[in-house]
Amino acid sequence: MIPYALAAGALLAALAGWPWGWLGLVAAPLWPAGKPRRAYALALALVLLRLAALGDPWAGRLGGAAEVSGPLRRGVVYDARGPIFLDAYPTPADGWVRARGVVARPRGARNPGDFDLRAWLRGRGVQAVLQDAEVLDHRPQGGLRPALRRRLVAGLTPQAASLTRALTLGEREALGDDQEAFRRAGLAHLLALSGLHVGFLVAFFLTIGLPLRRWRYLLALALLLGYLAVVGPSPSLTRATIMAGVWLLARAAGRGEAPLAALLALALAVHLLLEPYAVWSLSLQLSYLAVAGILVFLPPRRSLPRPLSWARDAFFASLGAQAAIAPLLLHYFGRLPLLSPLANLLALPLAGLLVPLGFVKALLPGAGLLAGPVNLLAAGLLDLARLFAGLPSLSWGRLDAGGFAVYYLALLPLALWWRGLLAARRALALAAAAVLAAALPPAPRPDVWFLDVGQGDAALLRLRGGVEVLVDGGHEWDASRLRRTLNALGVDDLDLVVATHPDADHVGGLPELLASFPVGALVVGPPGSGDPLEDRLREAAERAGVPLIEAWRGRSLLIGGARLDFVHPPPRPTGSDNDRSLAFYLTVGDHRLFFAGDAPARYALEWPPRRVEVLKVSHHGAASGTDETVLRRLRPRYAWVSVGRHNRFGHPAAAVIEELRRYGVEIHRSDREGAWRYPLY
Numbered sequence: 001m002i003p004y005a006l007a008a009g010a011l012l013a014a015l016a017g018w019p020w021g022w023l024g025l026v027a028a029p030l031w032p033a034g035k036p037r038r039a040y041a042l043a044l045a046l047v048l049l050r051l052a053a054l055g056d057p058w059a060g061r062l063g064g065a066a067e068v069s070g071p072l073r074r075g076v077v078y079d080a081r082g083p084i085f086l087d088a089y090p091t092p093a094d095g096w097v098r099a100r101g102v103v104a105r106p107r108g109a110r111n112p113g114d115f116d117l118r119a120w121l122r123g124r125g126v127q128a129v130l131q132d133a134e135v136l137d138h139r140p141q142g143g144l145r146p147a148l149r150r151r152l153v154a155g156l157t158p159q160a161a162s163l164t165r166a167l168t169l170g171e172r173e174a175l176g177d178d179q180e181a182f183r184r185a186g187l188a189h190l191l192a193l194s195g196l197h198v199g200f201l202v203a204f205f206l207t208i209g210l211p212l213r214r215w216r217y218l219l220a221l222a223l224l225l226g227y228l229a230v231v232g233p234s235p236s237l238t239r240a241t242i243m244a245g246v247w248l249l250a251r252a253a254g255r256g257e258a259p260l261a262a263l264l265a266l267a268l269a270v271h272l273l274l275e276p277y278a279v280w281s282l283s284l285q286l287s288y289l290a291v292a293g294i295l296v297f298l299p300p301r302r303s304l305p306r307p308l309s310w311a312r313d314a315f316f317a318s319l320g321a322q323a324a325i326a327p328l329l330l331h332y333f334g335r336l337p338l339l340s341p342l343a344n345l346l347a348l349p350l351a352g353l354l355v356p357l358g359f360v361k362a363l364l365p366g367a368g369l370l371a372g373p374v375n376l377l378a379a380g381l382l383d384l385a386r387l388f389a390g391l392p393s394l395s396w397g398r399l400d401a402g403g404f405a406v407y408y409l410a411l412l413p414l415a416l417w418w419r420g421l422l423a424a425r426r427a428l429a430l431a432a433a434a435v436l437a438a439a440l441p442p443a444p445r446p447d448v449w450f451l452d453v454g455q456g457d458a459a460l461l462r463l464r465g466g467v468e469v470l471v472d473g474g475h476e477w478d479a480s481r482l483r484r485t486l487n488a489l490g491v492d493d494l495d496l497v498v499a500t501h502p503d504a505d506h507v508g509g510l511p512e513l514l515a516s517f518p519v520g521a522l523v524v525g526p527p528g529s530g531d532p533l534e535d536r537l538r539e540a541a542e543r544a545g546v547p548l549i550e551a552w553r554g555r556s557l558l559i560g561g562a563r564l565d566f567v568h569p570p571p572r573p574t575g576s577d578n579d580r581s582l583a584f585y586l587t588v589g590d591h592r593l594f595f596a597g598d599a600p601a602r603y604a605l606e607w608p609p610r611r612v613e614v615l616k617v618s619h620h621g622a623a624s625g626t627d628e629t630v631l632r633r634l635r636p637r638y639a640w641v642s643v644g645r646h647n648r649f650g651h652p653a654a655a656v657i658e659e660l661r662r663y664g665v666e667i668h669r670s671d672r673e674g675a676w677r678y679p680l681y
Contacts, residue, residue, distance in 0.1 A: 001031075001032065001035075001036045002035055002036055002039045003262040003263075003265040003266040003269070004036075004262070004265045005031050005035075005036040005037070005039040005040040005043070006039045006040070006042075006043040006265065006266065006269035007043070007265035007266070007268045007269045008031075008040055008043075009024070009039070009040040009041065009042065009043030009044035009045075009047070009269070010043040010044070010046075010047045010268065010269040010272040010273060010276075011268065011272060011279065012024040012027070012044060013043070013044045013045075013047035013048045013051070013272075013276065014047055014051075014272045014276040014277075014278075014279040015279055017051060018048055018051040018052050019048070019052075021044060021047070021048045021051075022044075022048060024044050025041060025044065027040075028040055028041050043269050043273070046273055047272055047273055047276050050273060050274075050276050051276050051277075054125065054276075054277070056127055057081050057082030057127075057128075058081070058082060058084060058103050058127060058128035059127075061103040061128075062103055062104060062105065062128070063102065063103065063104070064102070064103055065100065065101070065102055065103075066100065066101070066102070066103050066130065067098070067099070067100040067136075068081075068084055068086075068098070068099055068100070068130060069096075069097065069098035069099075069137075070096070070097070071095075071096055072086065072092060072093075072094055072095055072096060072097040072138075073094050073232055074094065074232075075091050076121075076124060076126055077097055077099065077130070082127075082128075083124070083125060083126045084103070084126065084128045084129065084130050085106060085117070085121055085126050085128070085129045085130065086099055086101075086130050086133050086135075087101065087129050087130055087131045087132065087133050088101075088130075088133040088134070088135055092135055092138045093138075093140055093141065094140075094141045095138060095139050095140045095141040095142070096137075096138070096139040097135060097137065097138045097139075098135075098136045098137040098138075099130060099133045099134060099135045099136055100130075100133065100134055100136060101130040101131050101132050101133035101134060102130070102131045102132060103128050103129070103130060103131075104128065104129050104131045105118075105127070105128065105129065106118040106121045106122075106126070106127070106128070106129045107129075107674070108674065109674065110452040110670075110674035110675060111449075111451050111452050111481070111484075111485045111488075111674060111675045112398060112449070112485050112488040112489050112675065113334065113398070113481075113484035113485045113486075113487060113488030113489070114481065114484070114485070114674075117129075119280065119282075120282075122277065122280045123235075123277065123278055123279075123280040123281025123282065123283070123284065124277070124278075124281065125275065125277035125278070143230075144230050145169065145230050145231070148168075148169065148230065148362045148363070149165065149169060149171075149362075151361065151362050151365070151367075152164055152165065152168055152169070152358060152361055152362040153165065154368060154371065155368050155371030156371055156374060156375055156378070157375050157378075157379075159178075159378065159379065159382055160374055160375045160378035160379065161174075162174040162175050162176070162178070163175065163178070163354075163378045163381065163382060164354065164358045164361075164374060164378060166179075166191045167190065167191065167197070167351065167354055167355055167358055168197075168355070168358035168359060168362055169230075169231050169362075170191075170192075170193040170231045170232070170234065170237070172191045172192075175191070178382060178385065178386070179191065180389070181382075181385045181386050181389040182385045182389075183333065184335070184337060184388075184389035184390075184393065185337055185340070185343050185384075185385045185386075185387075185388035185389045185391075186318075186322065186336075186337030186339070186340025186341075186343050186344065186388070187340075187343055187344065187347050187384075187385050187388070189236075189286075189290065189321070190347065190351050190381075192234065192236045192237075192283065192287070193231060193234060193236060193237040193240075194236035194237060194239070194240050194287060195236075195239075195240040195243070195244075195291065196351065196352075196355060197237070197240070197355055198224065198237070198240040198241060198243075198244050199240075199244075200352075200355045200356045200359065201223070201224060201227060201359060202220050202224060202244050202248070203356075204356060204359060204360070205219065205220035205223050205224070206220050214251070214252055214254070215252075217248045217249070217251045217252035218248070218252050220248055221244075221245055221248040221249065221252075224241060224244060224245065224248075225241070225245075228241050234283060235271075235278055235281050235283040235284035235287050236283055236284075236286075236287035238271055238274075238275070238278075239264075239267050239268075239271060239284070239287050239288060239291070242266070242267040242270050242271060243260075243263045243264065243266075243267045246258065246263055246266060246267070247263065260295055261295055264288065264291055264292065264295065268288060271284070282328065282332060285325075285328060286325050286328060289324040289325050289328070290321035290324055290325050291321075292324055293320040293321045293322070293323050293324025293325065294317045294320045294321050294324075295320075296320055296324075296415045296418065296419065297316055297317075297319060297320025297323065297415070297418060298313060298316055298317055298320060299312065299313070299316055311345065314344065314345050314348050315341050315344075315345050317344075318340060318341040318344035318345065319341045322336075322340050322341065323411060324411075326407070327399055327403065327404050327407045327408075330394070330396040330399060331396075331398055331399045331403075331404075334395060334396060334397070334484065334487040334488060335393040335394060335395050335396070335487075336393055336394040336396070337388065337391075337393045338391075338392050338393055338394055339388060339391050339392070340388075342388075343384065343385075343388040346384055347381060347384055347385070350377050350380050350381040350384070351381060353373075353377055354374065354377045354378060354381060357370050357373060357374050357377070358374065361374065395487060395492065396487075396490070397487065397488055397489055397490025397491070398488050398489070398490070403438070406434050406435075406437055406438040407434075407438075409430075409434040410430075410431045410434035410435050410438075411431075412430075413426070413427040413428075413430035413431050414427055414428075414431050444462065444466070445679060445680075445681045446461075446462055446463045446464055446560075446561075446562075446588055446679075446680040446681060447461075447462050447677055447678060447679045447680055447681075448460070448461050448462075448586075448593065448614070448677070448678045448680060449462070449485075449489065449675055449676075449677050450616070450640045450642065450668070450670070450675060450676045450677075450678065451474075451482070451485060451642075451670075451675050452642070452670040452674045452675045453473075453474030453475065453478045453481070453482070453505075453509075453642065453670075454474070454475070454478075454644035454645075454670070455505055455620060455643060455644030455647045455649070455651070456472075456474040456475050456478060456505035456506060456508075456642065456644075457471075457472040457474065457500070457505065457506045457597075457616075457620075457642045458470065458471070458472050458473050458474045458478070458482060458509075458642075459471045459472065459595070459616065459640075460485075460486070460489065460491070461562065461586065462489070462491075463559070463560030463561055463562050463588065463680075464560055464561045465560055465561070467495045467559055467560025467561075467562075468491050468493070468494050468495055468496075469494065469495060469496040469497070469498065469559065469560070469562075470486075470494050470496070470497045470498070470513075471497075471498045471500065471595055472498070472499065472500055472506040472507060472510075472597075473497070473499075473506070473507060473508070473509035473510040473513055474505065474506070474508065474509045475504060475505055475508040475509055476504065476508035476509055476511075476512070477508075477509070478508070478509040479509035479510075479512035479513050479516075480512075482509055482513060483513065483516065483517065485675075486517070492518070493517070493518035493519070493520070494517060494518065494519045494520065495520040495521070495559060495560065496519075496520055496521050496522075496523060496557075496559055497510065497513075497514070497519050497521070497522050497523065497546075498523040498551075498564075498582065498584075498595075499522060499523065499524050499525075499537060499582075500525070500581050500582040500583075500595070500597035500598065501525060501577045501578065501580050501581035501582060501597055501598060502528065502531045502533040502534035502537065502577055503533070503577050503578070503598060504533060506597070506598070507533065507537055508533070510522075510537055510540070511536055511537055511539075511540035512540075514537075514540045514541055514543075514544045514546055515540060515543065515544055519541075519544065519546045520546070520547075521546060521547045521548070521549050522537075522541045522546050522547070522548055522549065523548075523549045523550075523551050523557070523582070524537070524538070524548060524549070524550055524551070524582075525550065525551060525552065525569060525573070525580050525581070525582050526550060526552050526569065526571055526572065526573060526580070527550070528577075528580060531577070551564075551566045551582060551584075552566060552568075552569055552570060552571045552573075553566060553567055553568055553569060553570050553571070553606070554566070561588065561589070562586060562587065562588045563585075563586070563587045563588075564584050564585070564586055565584055565585040565587070566582060566583070566584045567583055567584060567585065567606070567607040567608065568581065568582065568583035568584075568597075568599045568603055568606070568607065569581065569582070569583075569599075569603075577598070578597075578598040578599065578600060578619060579599075579600065579603075581596075581597035581598045581599045581618075582595075582597050582599075583595060583596050583597050583599040583603075583607070583618075585610060585612070588680045589680065589681075591613055591680045592610060592611070592612045592613060593612055593613060593614040593615075593616070593678075594610075594612045594614070594615050594616065594634055594636070595616045596615065596616055596617065596618035596619075596625065596626075596630075597618065598618055598619040598625065599618055599619075599625070600618070600619075600624050600625060601618065601624060601625055601626055601627040601629060601630050602624075604627075604629045604630045604633055605629065605633075607633065609632075609633035609634070610633075610634070611634065611635045612634050612635070612636050612637075613636065613637050613638060613678075614636060614637070614638045614639070614640060614678055615630075615631075615634055615636035615638070615639045615640070615665070616640050616642075617639050617640060617641045617642075617652070617656070617660075618630075619651075620641065620642055620643045620644075620647075620649070620651040620652065621641045621643055621651045621652020621653055621656045621657070622649070622651055622652075622653060622656070623653040623655050623656060625656070626656045626659065626660070627656075627659065628659060631659060631660070631663045631665070635663070636663075636665050637665065637666065638665065638666045638667075638668065638678070639660050639665045639666070639667050639668065640668050640669075640670075640676060640678075641667065641668070641669045641670065642670045643669060643670055643671050644670075644671060645671045647671075652669070
């Protein structure tokens with residue numbers, strides 16, 4: 001009971017934070033009197049005091065210049081005043097660094113589905129960024145790690161070297177695109193230093209230390225802590241090290257075996273005492289939930305032949321881990337590999353040989369003869385990951401708190417039935433009720449997502465009945481990012497795509513999107529004369545079987561309860577691409593918005609005047625796109641300026657911003673706030 005009380009107190013304190021966590025003391029009477037209650041209160045108090053001691057070291061320096069120095073690990077400088085993320089391009093390799101820049105808060109995800117730097121740094125206890133950093137001095141990493149790396153990769157093929165670096169030293173970035181293949185195959189956990197690696201290390205150390213009898217457990221613990229210091233702590237490795245460390249100490253003291261569930265709870269308590277901020281780390285959440293899922297769904301021991309017993313345990317361990325972390329995978333990565341248990345069943349024997357061989361090759365001189373087997377095993381594991389990466393997976397958008405609650409409410413009765421604590425009929429009824437509740441969600445409310453594609457344009461309209469319309473698609477390099485955003489927003493097809501005009505920053509990403517995403521129809525302006533980008537877009541639509549709809553002034557489209565009234569260009573436009581840009585009013589119920597594309601303001605007198613709620617500012621805020629005439633005819637309440645940071649065009653023009661403010665328009669900018677959602681209800 002005590003380990004669970006410690007874990008509960010530490011978890012509550014870490015989640016609530018300072019000083020609100022002290023309210024958790026009111027829950028102390030829920031624990032049995034005596035040691036469990038005192039353990040809960042002690043853990044809660046210690047974690048809260050640890051949070052208070054960590055504080056916010058850069059709060060007083062925000063917006064000011066600073067010079068920092070210290071060890072650099074994965075982009076974070078561990079300065080004497082506190083950790084700070086180094087916003088420098090290119091990011092220096094791990095080692096020691098001295099740099100100067102401006103202290104700022106980390107920025108969140110720019111679009112749904114984008115990498116969230118603020119959340120990632122929060123899980124590492126980092127609350128500030130050194131923006132526009134200039135590196136003054138950098139010394140590459142020294143010490144034992146480079147020597148281990150050189151010995152490890154000697155004689156290996158480039159692909160085998162990359163994989164063994166990831167498996168042995170945790171250097172996953174060496175894998176490049178294959179890291180994504182492991183994730184899509186459901187094998188990403190093999191690349192995270194965790195219980196698998198710690199188990200092999202401990203077994204290896206205990207084997208070579210057999211003559212030392214009970215002292216070998218302490219030797220194994222010392223060597224394990226040394227390995228942690230060399231490769232650097234990560235949530236999964238820290239968790240596995242704490243669990244193994246407690247077990248080794250118990251064995252050294254002659255104590256009996258501790259239940260794995262108690263070890264996991266104790267590891268969580270110790271982990272959060274050391275790093276209370278890690279509770280917000282996705283790695284920690286995945287690690288602890290996966291082990292909990294394994295402990296719940298691993299079947300009881302039965303007398304089976306060893307190969308069958310191993311295969312059964314491996315399958316159910318993978319299934320249990322995936323069941324426990326499925327909503328996190330769907331929420332953060334947008335997909336769940338459906339054949340992950342089978343992939344793990346085949347991959348674990350290969351990894352089970354590669355990991356100890358890698359350790360032996362890195363640790364022992366004269367182990368070069370292992371290069372051949374390592375090359376062979378690494379090739380097999382890589383081929384397996386690539387194969388399963390292309391097999392079916394479940395795609396999903398982001399989950400809200402209700403989605404997580406429904407999933408675990410459905411999983412809980414099934415877990416209780418599996419452990420023999422609930423009758424099968426009642427478990428199925430409770431799980432079915434939760435699934436039924438999830439299957440009857442409220443109708444999604446319509447909205448517009450103005451997306452951040454830098455110095456480009458893209459907006460997603462989500463209308464009633466699941467109708468979705470994309471207006472422009474950013475640059476060519478924005479296509480994959482755009483797909484991630486669509487997946488995160490639960491968009492599995494587009495009923496309509498509007499390409500306002502053939503400029504690379506508006507439609508560069510659309511040809512790839514048309515080739516890889518279901519699209520109902522493509523709206524374009526009147527055909528030009530030999531524009532290569534326009535020709536490529538039309539050819540991509542033809543190859544994908546997407547019908548073309550040509551629009552110009554006076555044409556209207558009705559879709560999903562919305563009306564698109566095009567006011568520009570005329571049927572036979574002349575001039576530049578911007579002169580030919582589509583511009584239209586979007587009307588949804590009582591809401592009206594105006595999408596100006598890159599249409600110049602000199603055409604505004606040709607547009608019928610209508611009051612709008614939102615103006616998508618023309619040409620990224622260029623002076624030629626918005627003037628008093630435009631604002632007088634549209635009278636917007638809000639303006640969206642899609643513009644890149646530090647762009648070379650000087651967008652948005654100061655005169656445009658001043659004019660918008662003079663008309664009392666609330667301005668939203670992609671360079672300052674990322675994507676902006678505007679509700680249509």
